[in-house]
Amino acid sequence: MKKKKNTKKIILVFSGGMDSTTLLYYLLKKKFSVEAISFNYGQKHQKELRSARNICEALKIPFNIINMQFLGNSLNSSLTQAGKKIPNGHYASKNMKSTVVPNRNLIMTSIANAIGLSRGIKKIALAVHAGDHAVYPDCRPIFIDSLEETLIVSSGENVRVLTPFIEMSKSDILKIGLKLDVPYKKTWSCYNGRKKACGKCGTCIERLEAFKDNNAIDLLKYE
């Protein structure tokens, strides 16, 4: 019998944060052969890209950064524009809307899938989760379904978008990751890319809550 080619190969859109790092370990546990792709879209927390690289190097996972830094100033978001302050507060609150980067997941997935298809890899994984749904339209199930259909008709290939965490909270994800011994100390979440995490932006607050929910200690250094 002929062995199926590339069935377990998958491209991971990888930020170096908690969720996508947990997804990386989760996919490896499920025996996927993972290639990670990160994006520099001019985010102020480019520090996450260093975390992404370190994590992949330690696991000997193929890793690439797509440099679209030039885009940052054309995109209306407090995550990318110099003059805009990153808001403090809870992840799901209204003022977090300024952190939306228009079409971010669509742009990243289209490019990562194009690179995958060029090498015969039809599967792609995203670490979107339920905590994102309130503020980020491009993390909702309706978007992922539509995205998968568009990728299929765009390429004529049987593309699959895997989002196993899409109905989970960050606490649920951390619970999985703790069992998988994910080295969370190496991950970076904070939207302010300073030396230590700020502890006050939406993603820091959500991260700290998840650790509290799991009675676990976050070894990352906070200001």
Added chain:
Amino acid sequence: MKKKKNTKKIILVFSGGMDSTTLLYYLLKKKFSVEAISFNYGQKHQKELRSARNICEALKIPFNIINMQFLGNSLNSSLTQAGKKIPNGHYASKNMKSTVVPNRNLIMTSIANAIGLSRGIKKIALAVHAGDHAVYPDCRPIFIDSLEETLIVSSGENVRVLTPFIEMSKSDILKIGLKLDVPYKKTWSCYNGRKKACGKCGTCIERLEAFKDNNAIDLLKYE
């Protein structure tokens, strides 16, 4: 009564070729306020970008080139990869498949729409046409429909993708353009980005056929 803002503003994905240049003139005729965005995705016929710039400058249309040249070698296409020869022959023939760039229209539209949305522009125009349908999946009506839906759920905005030429042949488009006095001499189609157009690649052959069908003369210089 309050005037509606930006209703007639539109982003055009612009290559500097026959079809998108005709679409530019067509949209201007329809009183759209057009901003053009071109992409350097590592295509061998980067010469088209010079045409794009010249055409926009002459019309005083805002124009930007998004530089994604680095992507070229990661994408499996004879249009971008150094070792792959661009095929001769008719546009719709099977050997043209090597000229497909995976997810090209999806990547370009996602980025151009993100830039548009960042400035309140929800409309976007693509010059796909019926001649593309045979070889390029990302030019077919089923793709455009799916793309529009994905852009809407990606952003939560009422995005519209305009493709007025989608059921036309290149001859039909040229017919429109000749009436609009489109300066075809300034446009560039040939996949081989040499000094003169090759006259033998798919896009040259389709272009020459369109001029023949319209009893018109192509003033572009051919080898």
